Each structure stands twice: as C-alpha cells, then as structure tokens.
Amino acid sequence: MQTTRRDFLKIAASVAGLGILAPLSACGTPSSSAATTDGGKVQVEYWHTNPQSRGGDTVEAQIEAFNAQSADVEVVARYNDGYDGLMKNLQADAAANKMPDLVQVSYSNIEYFPSTFAFTPADQVAKLAGKSDFISSEFPDNIIKLGTDSRGEVVGFPYAVSDPIFYYNADVFAEAGIDKAPETWQEVRDDARVILDKTGKQPFHLQENDTWALQAYLACNGGDMLKWEGQKAQATLSDDANVKAMEFYYEMVRDKLAIHISTDEALKAFNAGDLAMIATSCANLAGIEKAAQFTVATSKWPVFEGQRRRVPAGGCVLAVTSSDDARRKAVMEFVEYLYQADNIVDWVKGTGYVAHTKTAQESDAMKQLLEDDPLRAAAASQVDDIIPWAAWPGDSAQQAQQTISDMRDQVLSGSKDAKTALTDANDKINGLIK
Incomplete structure (x- = not known):
C-alpha cells in the first residue's frame, strides 16, 4: 500500500515552484540515491528528542556500538528539543526537500504526522527488509495500537513507552x-x-x-x-x-x-x-x-x-521518512539492532521507560533490573491503567x-x-x- 500525503505534495510543489515532482517510489516518497560515507556505508540520519538527562547517553552509546559493528550502515544522530520541536524542524527540512531517514514521533502526533509528511508505514519497511513478521512477533497488541493511527496504518515502530x-x-x-x-x-x-x-x-x-x-x-x-x-x-x-x-x-x-x-x-x-x-x-x-x-x-x-x-502512554514511535529503498533497508538494520533485548534493557535502564517488546519483557536482564531498582515499580504497576495520549x-x-x-x-x-x-x-x- 502506498503512503503519499497531500501536504507533502504541497510542500514539494511550493519548494520547487517548478510544477514537476520527482517520481514516486513504491512507498510514496521521492526516489533518490542513498548517501554513502567514504567507506561505502549507507548513511542514515536519525532524529531523536533525548537530552543527556533522559537517555541521551544511551542513544549515543547505542549508535556508536551499532556503527562499529555494521559493515553497511552508519547512523548520524540529530537532537531535537522535544517532540513538537522535532515536528517544527521536520516541517522546515521538508520545505527545503531534505528529509531525514528516521524520526521519533510522539503518540500525540500519531494523527498529525501521517497527514503532513511522506513516510513509509513500519510494516512495509519490515516487509521490504524481509522481516514481515517483525512487528507482530516483537510487540504486544496493545503496544502496536499505540503506533497505529485512526486509519489503521502502523505509522512507526513503537519505541518509547512511559507513564x-x-x-x-x-x-x-x-x-x-x-x-x-x-x-x-x-x-x-x-x-x-x-x-x-x-x-x-x-x-x-x-x-x-x-x-x-x-x-x-x-x-x-x-x-x-x-x-x-x-x-x-x-x-x-x-x-x-x-x-x-x-x-x-x-x-x-x-x-x-x-x-x-x-x-x-x-x-x-x-x-x-x-x-x-x-x-x-x-x-x-x-x-x-x-x-x-x-x-x-x-x-x-x-x-x-x-x-x-x-x-x-507517553513516548514515541520510530517513523521511517527515508527517500529510497536502500535507505529504508539500512534503517531497518538499525531498528533491528535497537530492538535487541539487551539494547531495550539498556534503553529502559538509561531512561526509565517501561519495556515494550516481548523479548525484552521476558528477558532475565529485565527481570533483574526491576528487582534491583524498586523505584521502577510505580511505572510498571500502572500498565493496566494506560490510555492513549490525545492525538x-x-x-x-x-x-x-x-x-x-x-x-x-x-x-x-x-x-x-x-x-x-x-x-x-x-x-x-x-x-x-x-
């Protein structure tokens, strides 16, 4: 299913002022060649909203570790001041026709984002990378719903879940x-x-x-x-x-x-x-x-x-805004790395968020973390009380x-x-x- 948004077309047309848009790829975003590093890696630009006081160190450490072990992909991060600040910055970059590849989208923007920007639904990105069952196997149903809009599209990979x-x-x-x-x-x-x-x-x-x-x-x-x-x-x-x-x-x-x-x-x-x-x-x-x-x-x-x-439920999804299939596959490699159980445990440890994947929830490391740090019990005990963030x-x-x-x-x-x-x-x- 293609995802082409009316506002994206307006932005592209007004920027170019030229009347002709670039051809659309299978997922509805302009096609272009993927940027590469001097070493031949596909470069992925990732926008996040985590300051040093709320997981920024973990974000940086995981990106550094991913880049060191990946032969094909290099991730470059850009910090944004809050979820709404990220949306404003994304508007500016979309107007300049220079979108990033992966962005954090808050659950409060789960309706606004897909009606305003070109993106590829998470299940399509996973399928493109040969991981069709990634979402259904990795996330509980109620967590998948957090990343799904009123039209039933899985806007992004659920990533941060807080209360x-x-x-x-x-x-x-x-x-x-x-x-x-x-x-x-x-x-x-x-x-x-x-x-x-x-x-x-x-x-x-x-x-x-x-x-x-x-x-x-x-x-x-x-x-x-x-x-x-x-x-x-x-x-x-x-x-x-x-x-x-x-x-x-x-x-x-x-x-x-x-x-x-x-x-x-x-x-x-x-x-x-x-x-x-x-x-x-x-x-x-x-x-x-x-x-x-x-x-x-x-x-x-x-x-x-x-x-x-x-x-x-506070937090965000990871939404894919890459402009071609090479980048989308590169993004999926990074996403899979972030969602490894040990990395989710480190993410939870570095932020205070609750575990949101089946493998992380069931891991010995997560059980040990909750036992070692009783301050986390308050958030974990409210899972049944969670309602959607007003979008x-x-x-x-x-x-x-x-x-x-x-x-x-x-x-x-x-x-x-x-x-x-x-x-x-x-x-x-x-x-x-x-």
Whole structure:
C-alpha cells in the first residue's frame, strides 16, 4: 500500500515552484540515491528528542556500538528539543526537500504526522527488509495500537513507552512528619501545605513541558480532552470534570503549594533538594536517580477522590521518512539492532521507560533490573491503567497542543478563570478540527 500525503505534495510543489515532482517510489516518497560515507556505508540520519538527562547517553552509546559493528550502515544522530520541536524542524527540512531517514514521533502526533509528511508505514519497511513478521512477533497488541493511527496504518515502530508517576523527596517527607506517599490529589495538596509550613521547601510541580501530564491529571478526575467517534474527533476540554480539576490546580498555585515554572527548572530544583514533590514521566527516573543527592521515592500517579486511575502512554514511535529503498533497508538494520533485548534493557535502564517488546519483557536482564531498582515499580504497576495520549487530527494538532498550553498558563496565572479558559480553548480547537 502506498503512503503519499497531500501536504507533502504541497510542500514539494511550493519548494520547487517548478510544477514537476520527482517520481514516486513504491512507498510514496521521492526516489533518490542513498548517501554513502567514504567507506561505502549507507548513511542514515536519525532524529531523536533525548537530552543527556533522559537517555541521551544511551542513544549515543547505542549508535556508536551499532556503527562499529555494521559493515553497511552508519547512523548520524540529530537532537531535537522535544517532540513538537522535532515536528517544527521536520516541517522546515521538508520545505527545503531534505528529509531525514528516521524520526521519533510522539503518540500525540500519531494523527498529525501521517497527514503532513511522506513516510513509509513500519510494516512495509519490515516487509521490504524481509522481516514481515517483525512487528507482530516483537510487540504486544496493545503496544502496536499505540503506533497505529485512526486509519489503521502502523505509522512507526513503537519505541518509547512511559507513564507518569509521582516522585518525592523522602528526606523532606520525614522532616515534615509525613510517613507515606499521597494517593489522591487532595492528599498532595494537604502534604504540600505541611511541607511548606514545616520545611519552607517548594512543595510541588506538575509537568508542564507538554500537555501529556495535564491530560493524566484531568483524566484522574474523570475528564477527557478529546473524544473520537469513528474518525471524527471532538474536543471536550470544557466538561465539568476538567473545570473542577483546573480550579483545584489554580488554587494550589495561588496558595504557593504548587509552582508554575518550566519542568526543566522544576527537575533541577527537585534534584537539588529544593522541591519536595514532582509529578512527571517515568522517563525522567534515570536522570533523577543520577542527579539527586537525597533519598528519592516513587509512587503511583494520584487520583481525585472517588475516581479511577487513567494515565496516557507517553513516548514515541520510530517513523521511517527515508527517500529510497536502500535507505529504508539500512534503517531497518538499525531498528533491528535497537530492538535487541539487551539494547531495550539498556534503553529502559538509561531512561526509565517501561519495556515494550516481548523479548525484552521476558528477558532475565529485565527481570533483574526491576528487582534491583524498586523505584521502577510505580511505572510498571500502572500498565493496566494506560490510555492513549490525545492525538489531535491532521493540521489542528500543533495548534491544539499550543492552545491547551496557553489555557493552562491563563488559568495558573489568574488571567482567566478555569471555566472561561477551558471553554475558549475548547471552542477554538473544535473550530480548528472542523
């Protein structure tokens, strides 16, 4: 099945301004000869979003090890600042007609990416390389669904799978006389008040570098950001459950029980011992363990009283944007290497993500890792609570995400009340979808 996207054609036509596109290959991208190194290796450009604090060292080490053992392929990496930042950079390179070969695409962009860029579905890449059963044999069904869009295409190879967890400074908890992790958001608020009064530490931060953790927070009050009926999407931000949760969040910030700053700043404060609690991705675990100079503890994501836990799957797929079959085969060689059980274990160890392949989950090395590092238990225990990350359709995706971020800033700064801000954001996004 070919994958040729209308926006790619628009981009190519506008760039060339010349009216004629290059011939399309079997998978729908412009054909071209594969770039090679001086040693004759096919060169693959891989875009990732992993800083040093969240798996960057592991990415670099695995690329170096792959290049050393491969006779035919050399991978060159490019770091991008976040998933949405990668999409913006990809737009710019597509406009210049110089696409990379392999890119990390967040689950939140699983609808936007295939409607905007030329790519080859993961199952076709595997088939081209003679590995037709790679996806079905390697991934559990629920993980495959994370990489599948509303049209049923396997957009990419599921790679990073995380869920949000609760981190706290056990030493500060002891100083404040708190003897257990909070299980509800009401308990988070109460603990924050005690910590502020008794220790003077900044109490709490909820991840703000995207809308993923906010979705998890709202979902645990019974709220949803987005609902699908077939292939039709509708924003549901202004529902009462979301309004009440945002009012609660604002009151915590107003009362100095939560801090409204960037998550990078919050992680630095937490690791320095100046922030007592942070609700963020399990993917930050390795960085926190390495940097923190105190007793770190983790627990499940809190819920509102009377509600059940629902946490979106964070992370990404590896999507293939190569422009010819030689590159696609080279990409598949690299992908197979990354998904070897030992390399997945190293990836999980270096990031805090959960194991997502059958071979890695069943490996002795993974079982030993979970036994040796009990801090990982919180993320592993929430697998049954995972829901999809809200993926806004088509061209609305980037604007929808920004609109939600703006709404959060308006509420937490006090410039708009929660009901007004959520209603305005909801109406704007539904207008974009239509």
